[in-house]
Amino acid sequence: GAVVSQHPSRVICKSGTSVKIECRSLDFQATTMFWYRQFPKQSLMLMATSNEGSKATYEQGVEKDKFLINHASLTLSTLTVTSAHPEDSSFYICSARDQQGAGTEAFFGQGTRLTVV
Amino acid sequence: GEDVEQSLFLSVREGDSSVINCTYTDSSSTYLYWYKQEPGAGLQLLTYIFSNMDMKQDQRLTVLLNKKDKHLSLRIADTQTGDSAIYFCAGTLEGYQKVTFGTGTKLQVIP
Numbered sequence: 001g002a003v004v005s006q007h008p009s010r011v012i013c014k015s016g017t018s019v020k021i022e023c024r025s026l027d028f029q030a031t032t033m034f035w036y037r038q039f040p041k042q043s044l045m046l047m048a049t050s051n052e053g054s055k056a057t058y059e060q061g062v063e064k065d066k067f068l069i070n071h072a073s074l075t076l077s078t079l080t081v082t083s084a085h086p087e088d089s090s091f092y093i094c095s096a097r098d099q100q101g102a103g104t105e106a107f108f109g110q111g112t113r114l115t116v117v
Numbered sequence: 118g119e120d121v122e123q124s125l126f127l128s129v130r131e132g133d134s135s136v137i138n139c140t141y142t143d144s145s146s147t148y149l150y151w152y153k154q155e156p157g158a159g160l161q162l163l164t165y166i167f168s169n170m171d172m173k174q175d176q177r178l179t180v181l182l183n184k185k186d187k188h189l190s191l192r193i194a195d196t197q198t199g200d201s202a203i204y205f206c207a208g209t210l211e212g213y214q215k216v217t218f219g220t221g222t223k224l225q226v227i228p
Contacts, residue, residue: 006159034215043205043220044160093159095216106150106209106216111159 003027004096006109013084013116021079021112023094029074030096035067038091038111047092050077084116121208121219128225135193137222139206144187146208150216151180151191154203163191163204193224201226 003026013019023033031052036044048069049057056069066088068080077096081088093111120142129135141149150165166173166180166189173180179192189206206219 036218044218046215046217049215095160106162106207108152108160108162111157113157 004094004107004109006094006112008112009110010113011115013114015085015116016083018080018082019084019114021081021092021094021114023077023079023096023109025075025096025098025107028096028098030077030098031074033071033077033094033096034106035069035077035079036093036095038093044093047079050079050094052077081114084114086116089114089116121206121217123204123206123219123222125220126223126225128227129196130227131196131198133196135191135196135200135224135226137191137193137204137206137224139189139191139219141187141189141206141208141219143208144184148209149180149182149189150205150207150209151178152205152207152218154205154221156202160205196224196226198226198228200224 005024005026007022011019033050035047037047038044046059047062050069050071052071052074058064066082071077091111091113094109095106097106123139147168151163152160153163154160164175164178166182177194181190203221203223205221207216209216
């Protein structure tokens, strides 16, 4: 089945630095990908919708200047956490759906655990 | 928008059946999913059901959908310790790819 690959799986960074997370659809094209954030013991919250070739759509309360999203190709979206702070420490997950396929499954990456120290 | 709610915790004994419940608000939700998340891992799709179905069975998993009450349940037969995880129900609308997740139910299986 379709696979979404997310990298890195874990990252530790210092406060004030930026971290880039990649999300790739391996065997299908995704004009739209989604970025979620999961706080400990909580559900997944949609952060933004990443649109290939255009600006991302951010959910209310998500700072677009802090969480930069770039969807440069039909198989790659990146999320950059800029000037990271400890409160940005979280589990970030991307997802995509194969628009050409007949299935309805939303495929998820493995997630990235970000720890800001 | 869609709201999806679940109970937070469920504890069962190994070999018993587990039933995880979910309610949603948007009656036009077309696809309803159950995902499993093991500690520190991403999401694994367990099963999904179309809104025009009442029930779907896949090996040990049975999904029941009551559209009138906007209630979705996941039954795991013969629950094993490897089933211990957080289970999320989720919904999406036709043609609208955003998936809205429930709060997640932590399933603890006691040996």
